[in-house]
Amino acid sequence: RILILDFGSQVAQLIARRVREQQVYCELHPYDVSEAFIRDFAPQGIILSGGPNSVYDVEDFKAPQVVFELGVPVLGICYGMHLMAAQLGGSVESSSKREFGYAEMRARGHSALFRGIEDRRNGEGHGLLDVWMSHGDKVTTLPPGFKLIGSNASTPIAAMADEERRLYAVQFHPEVTHTLKGRDILGRFVRDICGCGHDWNMPDYVGEAVDRIRAQVGHEEVILGLSGGVDSSVAAALIHRALGDQLTCVFVDNGLLRLNEAEQVMHTFARNLGVKVVHVDASAQFMGHLQGVSDPEQKRKIIGREFVAVFQAEAAKLANAKWLAQGTIYPDVIESAGAKTKKAHTIKSHHNVGGLPEELNLKLLEPLRELFKDEVRELGVALGLAHDMVYRHPFPGPGLGVRILGEVKAEFADLLRRADAIFIDELRAAGWYEKTSQAFAVFLPVKSVGVMGDGRTYEYVVALRAVETQDFMTAQWAELPHSLLGKVSSRIINEVRGINRVVYDISGKPPATIEWE
Numbered sequence: 419r420i421l422i423l424d425f426g427s428q429v430a431q432l433i434a435r436r437v438r439e440q441q442v443y444c445e446l447h448p449y450d451v452s453e454a455f456i457r458d459f460a461p462q463g464i465i466l467s468g469g470p471n472s473v474y475d476v477e478d479f480k481a482p483q484v485v486f487e488l489g490v491p492v493l494g495i496c497y498g499m500h501l502m503a504a505q506l507g508g509s510v511e512s513s514s515k516r517e518f519g520y521a522e523m524r525a526r527g528h529s530a531l532f533r534g535i536e537d538r539r540n541g542e543g544h545g546l547l548d549v550w551m552s553h554g555d556k557v558t559t560l561p562p563g564f565k566l567i568g569s570n571a572s573t574p575i576a577a578m579a580d581e582e583r584r585l586y587a588v589q590f591h592p593e594v595t596h597t598l599k600g601r602d603i604l605g606r607f608v609r610d611i612c613g614c615g616h617d618w619n620m621p622d623y624v625g626e627a628v629d630r631i632r633a634q635v636g637h638e639e640v641i642l643g644l645s646g647g648v649d650s651s652v653a654a655a656l657i658h659r660a661l662g663d664q665l666t667c668v669f670v671d672n673g674l675l676r677l678n679e680a681e682q683v684m685h686t687f688a689r690n691l692g693v694k695v696v697h698v699d700a701s702a703q704f705m706g707h708l709q710g711v712s713d714p715e716q717k718r719k720i721i722g723r724e725f726v727a728v729f730q731a732e733a734a735k736l737a738n739a740k741w742l743a744q745g746t747i748y749p750d751v752i753e754s755a756g757a758k759t760k761k762a763h764t765i766k767s768h769h770n771v772g773g774l775p776e777e778l779n780l781k782l783l784e785p786l787r788e789l790f791k792d793e794v795r796e797l798g799v800a801l802g803l804a805h806d807m808v809y810r811h812p813f814p815g816p817g818l819g820v821r822i823l824g825e826v827k828a829e830f831a832d833l834l835r836r837a838d839a840i841f842i843d844e845l846r847a848a849g850w851y852e853k854t855s856q857a858f859a860v861f862l863p864v865k866s867v868g869v870m871g872d873g874r875t876y877e878y879v880v881a882l883r884a885v886e887t888q889d890f891m892t893a894q895w896a897e898l899p900h901s902l903l904g905k906v907s908s909r910i911i912n913e914v915r916g917i918n919r920v921v922y923d924i925s926g927k928p929p930a931t932i933e934w935e
């Protein structure tokens with residue numbers, strides 16, 4: 419097992435994820451854990467993360483000395499490298515000038531860390547690595563016993579090692595995907611240098627997570643807002659595995675869900691898994707409050723507010739509940755931390771269940787806080803959830819509310835639901851669902867003229883949207899085959915009375931957004 423000490427890096431969790439990818443068990447802890455803790459943990463190797471500080475600025479922001487005394491391999495990354503240098507007798511130069519982004523590093527010597535790992539070679543046959551840097555300070559003198567193992571023009575000491583003591587340090591970030599061979603380098607460290615075996619996998623993780631939840635919650639009761647989305651579904655399945663009937667889920671039907679969604683959620687959770695689910699049909703309440711409202715942000719606020727109201731009313735009925743469970747995943751944790759410091763321009767206010775806890779006076783249970791989306795999906799599968807449910811495209815909190823342009827009406831939601839289901843069915847049948855990141859139909863409240871049989875029609879328009887994206891910050895429209903689009907269009911027009919025209923959205927993000935509102 420690997421111990422990762424966190425010095426306040428933005429990407430420390432990413433190190434943990436990369437180690438888990440190697441099927442090696444690891445834990446991430448703050449840098450100032452006690453010496454006894456580290457000894458008890460008995461790590462086979464230690465990784466020191468990056469961090470925002472300068473080694474000479476903050477006196478006590480150091481690695482516990484025991485890290486270097488245990489005799490296990492240590493890998494310092496960025497700030498972790500500076501610490502290693504400073505604490506072991508080398509020197510570090512502070513600089514306000516930052517090196518940020520891609521860099522080419524030449525591997526030197528024959529270090530165990532990089533041996534056989536390279537992106538290409540230069541004319542003299544030296545291995546070159548494409549790495550990602552983000553630092554101001556750098557190591558200027560190697561500590562005694564260390565050798566240079568990587569350099570480039572702007573950072574002459576970009577990597578160093580004391581092979582005898584198995585201490586390694588790199589200035590770049592092997593944990594980010596921009597460092598192309600980062601996975602191999604971390605794999606080399608944890609597997610070959612530390613000698614960790616394949617001791618971590620998702621089914622084992624289920625066991626660990628279950629134990630943690632039981633220890634945290636004891637015999638108290640938990641409530642969870644189940645939306646049918648991936649995160650809350652996996653959280654529900656996991657907590658149910660740990661606590662059984664101590665968990666009650668509240669599923670709020672706001673009238674803006676996809677076709678048969680409520681039935682599917684009740685089927686999966688209540689019937690198949692035996693989870694206690696309170697199904698609240700609040701569609702009339704939501705529709706009532708949305709009447710006459712056409713501004714997208716206003717609609718989001720109303721839907722968010724009504725959700726809180728309905729959830730609170732249900733929570734009040736569960737007098738014994740002491741915990742509020744949420745499907746918060748790691749990217750949400752960084753995003754909300756970032757949102758506090760950065761004053762990002764609000765393009766859309768994405769509402770989440772956030773804001774509930776304080777008013778409810780409940781303790782927070784967030785068992786997925788450390789996991790990335792793909793790990794959450796794997797966990798879902800390990801818990802026995804259906805593949806199709808766990809690998810679903812994201813669906814926004816306000817649901818069809820932001821896919822019906824302008825005022826939301828039950829009649830529009832009904833038409834849209836049916837059109838959307840046809841689109842998704844056909845995408846799945848054609849094998850395109852997995853190839854797109856998000857796909858859906860949008861209801862346009864404009865009428866256009868058509869002809870059907872001998873008659874003139876005057877009906878609504880549906881737009882189809884399908885995008886490919888890595889991070890949802892930018893996206894390309896998917897080049898769906900014309901034959902597929904044609905089939906979807908004719909099925910919608912033939913099967914959904916009230917729609918007589920279907921168009922395909924060919925705008926990228928930016929300048930458009932993925933959703934239409």
Ligand code: XMP
Nearest residue numbers: 766767768769812814815816890931932933
């Ligand atoms: P946009 O439309 O901003 O969407 O390009 C990016 C991603 O965010 C989702 N989205 C939302 N999710 N509440 C949510 O929970 C919202 O109000 C919301 N608006 C957009 C969108 O579906 C896409 O995945």
